[in-house]
Amino acid sequence: MSYAKQMLKTYPRDFNVDAGVLAAAIEALSDCAQACTGCADDCLSEQNVAELTRCIRLNLDCADICTATLRVASRQTEYDANVTRSLLQACVAACRSCGDECGRYEEMYEHCRVCAAACRRCEQACNELLAAIG
Amino acid sequence: MSYAKQMLKTYPRDFNVDAGVLAAAIEALSDCAQACTGCADDCLSEQNVAELTRCIRLNLDCADICTATLRVASRQTEYDANVTRSLLQACVAACRSCGDECGRYEEMYEHCRVCAAACRRCEQACNELLAAIG
Amino acid sequence: MSYAKQMLKTYPRDFNVDAGVLAAAIEALSDCAQACTGCADDCLSEQNVAELTRCIRLNLDCADICTATLRVASRQTEYDANVTRSLLQACVAACRSCGDECGRYEEMYEHCRVCAAACRRCEQACNELLAAIG
Amino acid sequence: MSYAKQMLKTYPRDFNVDAGVLAAAIEALSDCAQACTGCADDCLSEQNVAELTRCIRLNLDCADICTATLRVASRQTEYDANVTRSLLQACVAACRSCGDECGRYEEMYEHCRVCAAACRRCEQACNELLAAIG
Numbered sequence: 170m171s172y173a174k175q176m177l178k179t180y181p182r183d184f185n186v187d188a189g190v191l192a193a194a195i196e197a198l199s200d201c202a203q204a205c206t207g208c209a210d211d212c213l214s215e216q217n218v219a220e221l222t223r224c225i226r227l228n229l230d231c232a233d234i235c236t237a238t239l240r241v242a243s244r245q246t247e248y249d250a251n252v253t254r255s256l257l258q259a260c261v262a263a264c265r266s267c268g269d270e271c272g273r274y275e276e277m278y279e280h281c282r283v284c285a286a287a288c289r290r291c292e293q294a295c296n297e298l299l300a301a302i303g
Numbered sequence: 304m305s306y307a308k309q310m311l312k313t314y315p316r317d318f319n320v321d322a323g324v325l326a327a328a329i330e331a332l333s334d335c336a337q338a339c340t341g342c343a344d345d346c347l348s349e350q351n352v353a354e355l356t357r358c359i360r361l362n363l364d365c366a367d368i369c370t371a372t373l374r375v376a377s378r379q380t381e382y383d384a385n386v387t388r389s390l391l392q393a394c395v396a397a398c399r400s401c402g403d404e405c406g407r408y409e410e411m412y413e414h415c416r417v418c419a420a421a422c423r424r425c426e427q428a429c430n431e432l433l434a435a436i437g
Numbered sequence: 438m439s440y441a442k443q444m445l446k447t448y449p450r451d452f453n454v455d456a457g458v459l460a461a462a463i464e465a466l467s468d469c470a471q472a473c474t475g476c477a478d479d480c481l482s483e484q485n486v487a488e489l490t491r492c493i494r495l496n497l498d499c500a501d502i503c504t505a506t507l508r509v510a511s512r513q514t515e516y517d518a519n520v521t522r523s524l525l526q527a528c529v530a531a532c533r534s535c536g537d538e539c540g541r542y543e544e545m546y547e548h549c550r551v552c553a554a555a556c557r558r559c560e561q562a563c564n565e566l567l568a569a570i571g
Numbered sequence: 572m573s574y575a576k577q578m579l580k581t582y583p584r585d586f587n588v589d590a591g592v593l594a595a596a597i598e599a600l601s602d603c604a605q606a607c608t609g610c611a612d613d614c615l616s617e618q619n620v621a622e623l624t625r626c627i628r629l630n631l632d633c634a635d636i637c638t639a640t641l642r643v644a645s646r647q648t649e650y651d652a653n654v655t656r657s658l659l660q661a662c663v664a665a666c667r668s669c670g671d672e673c674g675r676y677e678e679m680y681e682h683c684r685v686c687a688a689a690c691r692r693c694e695q696a697c698n699e700l701l702a703a704i705g
Contacts, residue, residue, distance in 0.1 A: 172468045172555055176475030179548035181482050199467055200440045206511045207444030209631075213514040213624045214449050222615045223381035229611075229631075230375045230386055236504065237371035241364045243471065244478040247357035252364055255396040259389040266383050280447035287440055306602045306689055310609030313682035315616050333601055334574045340645045341578030343497075347490045347648040348583050356481045363477075363497075370638065377605065378612040414581035421574055491649035498643045498654055505639035509632045515625035520632055523664040527657040534651050 171196055176243070184245045190301045191242065197287075197294035198239040198260070204287035205232035205267060211280035224270050224281065231267035234260050235291065242298065254302055257295045264292035305330055310377070318379045324435045329376055331421075331428035332394070336369035338421035339401060345414035358404050358415065365401035368394050369425065376432065388436055391429045398426035439464055444511070452513045458569045463510055465555075465562035466528070470503035472555035473535060479548035492538050492549065499535035502528050503559065510566065522570055525563045532560035573598055578645070586647045592703045593644065599689075599696035600641040600662070606689035607634035607669060613682035626672050626683065633669035636662050637693065644700070656704055659697045666694035 173195040177188050184191075209228035212221040238260040241253055268288030275282035307329040311322050318325075343362035346355040372394040375387055402422030409416035441463040445456050452459075477496035480489040506528040509521055536556030543550035572580075575597040579590050586593075611630035614623040640662040643655055670690030677684035 172471045172475070172551070175551045176472060176479070176548060179475075179546070179551055180479055181546075181548075195471070199471060203440045203463070203467060203507075203511065204444060206508050207440070207447075210512040210514050210628070211444070211448055213627060216621075218621050218624065219618075222620065225615060226378055226381045226612070227383060227386070230378065230383070232508075233371040233374045234386075234390060237367040239471075240367045240474050240500075243474045244360055244364065246478050246481040247360045249361060249364070249400050252361070252368075252393070252397050252400050255389075255393040256368060259386070259393040262389040263386045266386050278447070278449075280444060280449075283440070283443045283447055306605045306609070306685070309685045310606060310613070310682060313609075313680070313685055314613055315680075315682075329605070333605060337574045337597070337601060337641075337645065338578060340642050341574070341581075344494070344646040344648050345578070345582055347493060350487075352487050352490065353484075356486065359481060360478070366642075373605075374608050374634075377608045380612050380615040412581070412583075414578060414583075417574070417577045417581060494646055494649045495651060495654070498646065498651070501639040501642045502654075502658060505635040508635045512628055512632065515628045517629060517632070517668050520629070520636075520661070520665050520668050523657075523661040524636060527654070527661040530657040531654045534654050 173199070173243070180245050182245070184248070186298070187301050190297055194294040194298040195239060195242055197291040198235045198242065201264060201287045201291035202232045202235035202239060204284045205229070205235065208271060208280045208284035211278070215278065221274070224274065227263075227267040227270050228284070231263045231288065234263040238295070250302055254299060257299050261292050261295045264288040264295065268292060307333070307377070314379050316379070318382070320432070321435050324431055325376065328428040328432040329373060331425040332369045332373040332376065335398060335421045335425035336366045336373060338418045339363070339366035339369065342405060342414045342418035345412070349412065355408070358408065361401040361404050362418065365397045365422065368397040372429070384436055388433060391433050395426050395429045398422040398429065402426060441467070441511070448513050450513070452516070454566070455569050458565055459510065462562040462566040463507060465559040466503045466507040466510065469532060469555045469559035470500045470507060472552045473497070473500035473503065476539060476548045476552035479546070483546065489542070492542065495535040495538050496552065499531045499556065502531040506563070518570055522567060525567050529560050529563045532556040532563065536560060575601070575645070582647050584647070586650070588700070589703050592699055596696040596700040597641060597644055599693040600637045600644065603666060603689045603693035604634045604637035604641060606686045607631070607637065610673060610682045610686035613680070617680065623676070626676065629669040629672050630686065633665045633690065636665040640697070652704055656701060659701050663694050663697045666690040666697065670694060
């Protein structure tokens, strides 16, 4: 069982969002932050780094936004739906832009293929959490 | 001159957003992240911390979101308006919730008064940057 | 296979550290950041939050330090051993302090038990990575 | 008066470190994180980005470490000297490496000159805070 699930199980009060949907989003956010940090670094080591600057920039943005969203989504105490919802929407936008850009290189670079998949899965998990929040 | 302004001045390409509006937003985001981190810690040291859990939670969220927004707004290379815009909107929501909550305690706790002011200024600076981005 | 392992596999150049030790550290750092963020929030929701302020404070520190260490350790390009080594040492100190504090409550609070275990595993994984770096 | 100083003034308990030294470190850490984030982005926009990958990588590391150090140093509640001290040492190492690398380009790139100065000032402020902590 992941730490995301374990920590949700130990929360001392009730929470309204479906725990399975929340845990899936937390895991996808953590994976996507990790993939984007790695992909930015891999791009920096490619010979044609000059062609990958848009990919690197969006990787850095997406890693920062996923990390913040991961933290906010992990907090249950005195939950504020407006803050969580608008941040999840920003995360969807970041994952879409970064996933699209990495997707352009996925036949050329394995790290872009892996990162594009992580972005798409995270975008979907955030949308599912948005639907569950209502 | 602040580092935000100095770094914007040294950017090697053109950028479309008004540099003064952008620098003001970056400084307000940095101040707000700092104020929220401090206010969460100050609340933890208050005797009636149990009444301040909503304030602490929103302080932590607002600090995380301002820090991510600060980083994204500071990047000019291959700027993606959708990502920046949706993140600024999330930051406005966080600053409003946190500023309102801190505002409830501003006559009781000086740190909440200072933090509420930082949140309101940041909310306004983000809205001004959103207007400039269009 | 975790994203940490997948991203390490796709790195376009050679790297000197054992990939298995590095991937284990990255996963332990990610788990520990997640556990500490969750434990701080769980503590905030406990009735006797006033007794848990040291636990919350160390959870926040440990989450921030693990997140930074996770990012630095994930980067292979132009690796600087001095920076990575000193940050891993700081992370070991944070995991030890936080694990000890959570450990004091592990019979009372399940979230502290889970978090203490995550801190201890992360401390060990950082020490193993330090030994591999040399 | 900066927010760092204002927040330190409002802290509800005593703290042992000299407030002036602490506030100077917090401001230098915030400036350095900002300068490094900006310099990494500026480097990405330079035509010869391929020669600047070491600078970018160290900028990213230094921004992450300064941000974590800024947060930890800003917390006064239940202060743990071991954690703060070891993190400040890691921050000194990061500022030195990044400042040296940026310094190699300071006659060529204005952003590297500004960033090298921010790193050196932050290294000194962290060392002064280390001396004050003892």
